[in-house]
Amino acid sequence: MKKIFAIVKYEIANIFLHDIRRGILLIFAASAYLLLFSWLYLFGIVNHIPMLIVDQDNTAISRNLTQKFADSDAFEAVAWGDKLEDVESWFHTQGRHSAALVIPKDFGKKIQTETQSNVMLVVDASNIIVSSNSNIAAFDIVQSFNQEMGRKLIARDVSQVPYLAELRLEPVKFNYRILGNPQLDYLRFFVFGLALIAMQQGILLAVAAAVLWQGNKPLQAEWELKPWQRWLLKSCIYWVLGMAAYALFLNIGSTFFVLPVAAGLKQHLLIGGSFIFCLIQLAGVLAGVCKDELLFTRISVSYTVPAFILSGFTWPLEPMPSWVRFLAYFSPYTYVSEAARSLYIYGYYYRLNTNAALLFAVGLVCFPLAARLYSKRMHRC
Secondary structure, eight states, X not given: OHHHHHHHHHHHHIIIIITHHHHIIIIIHHHHHHHHHHHHTTTOSOOOEEEEEEESSOSHHHHHHHHHHHHSSSEEEEEEESSTHHHHHHHHHTOTTOEEEEEOTTHHHHHHTTOXXXXXXXXXXXSHHHHHHHHHHHHHHHHHHHHHHHHHHHHHHHOOOHHHHHHHHOSSOOOOOOOSOTTOOHHHHHHHHHHHHHHHHHHHHHHHHHHHOTTOOOOHHHHTSOHXXXXXXXXXXXXXXXXXHHHHHHHHHHHHSOOOOOSOHHHHHHHHHHXXXXXXXXXXXXXXXXXXHHHHHHHHHHHHHHHXXXXXXXXXXXXXOHHHXXXXXXXXXXXXXXXXXXXXXXXXXXXXXXXXXXXXXXXXXXXXXXXXXXXXXXXXX
């Protein structure tokens, strides 16, 4: 027992004292990403999109519509024009990440005579978040305007009270619920995924340093252990610290940014523990065949971004081409990204046990190879 304690003490000293970058990457990479991007996406959705309003009608009805756009949280009327050329000039000069509302002539007259009129929204789609939010907000504003004008027209023509006019105009009232993220908050959607991918990279680099760092000098107590015992002990140390990093960024997210963490301890231990165990074994194998830390870092960094994109976290796996999905299934992150988000938001995931078992199985398969390669590396020291 004293030998094991001595080895653990020596490894902890390496992580937090002799090779401090290892401890920083292992413990704080995920939390650093969480803090950075949580502040970046703090307001959750893009509001106050700059808008140019071109009102060619300039009647009470058209001004009513433009006022609705100006009063909404989604848009901020910052410029006004009276001809279509103003729209082109706006987007060429000041209109980056903005929108333009164009109301044609005879807009009010057509409405009063029960002739359908047109309104055009022009949006800069170089940023799809801006264009998507603009379209949704504009649709809601125009729908509200249509209902208001429809009630007035029906009440005017058939002398109905506004309540009955509303029932005639809307015989079916449509309602919908958005589950999990009702405000379409980008903070809820994105940040935990970035923290997980940062944690993955931190674990990979920290384990690689434990194998490849030139300052590693095995203790005599390590030589007295069998190869699988040495690697198991080292794996346990990094697994415990990895779980600490996992718990840390979850607590930071829920405490300071009110991000949801709905699942219980058992579910988090299952998905987080199996993921971290799998990463440690894969890092051990890869580090065992790399000649130095530089080569390992290049390989792991080149893997990180594709792993995030192909995981289904931002773009669902189902619409991807079959060969892309085939590649995605070789990445451990694919099995944790969707599961983790579902656990955070809903508290459950229908394939939790399956995904955790797959990750754990991959780790078990890699364990003996990682142990053997680490033992060989020790003999070179």
